Amino acid sequence: MKKIYYLSTCSTCTEIMKEANISEQTGFKLQDIRTQPITSTQLDEMKKLAGSFESLFSRRALKYKELGLKDKALTEQDYKNYILEHDTFLKRPVVILGDKIFIGSEKKNVAALKDALK
Structure with a gap:
């Protein structure tokens, strides 16, 4: 399976997709x-x-501070619930290539x- 979870309004996501040649045309x-x-x-x-779930959770999300989550001890179930509740909590983009997953926009992750994809 080749899949990407992203936000079309996120310039970082669209830039990574462009750099890595990720599109429907490439499968x-x-x-x-x-x-x-x-x-x-x-x-x-x-x-x-x-x-x-914690590795998929974005602590950069504005809502993370708004909701005071940095001061709480979150469980795996909490991370899952917050990601399902609002898309801003998913570290983006998430790319799945078969049994491999690439999470977020860090340079080393994009390089990997x-x-x-080569």
């Missing part, structure tokens, strides 16, 4: 998480590849994604 299934929200089943599949 990817694209899911804009704003217009087609992530399901619990999809999130469970991502967790299986990533190892935890590009290598895997």
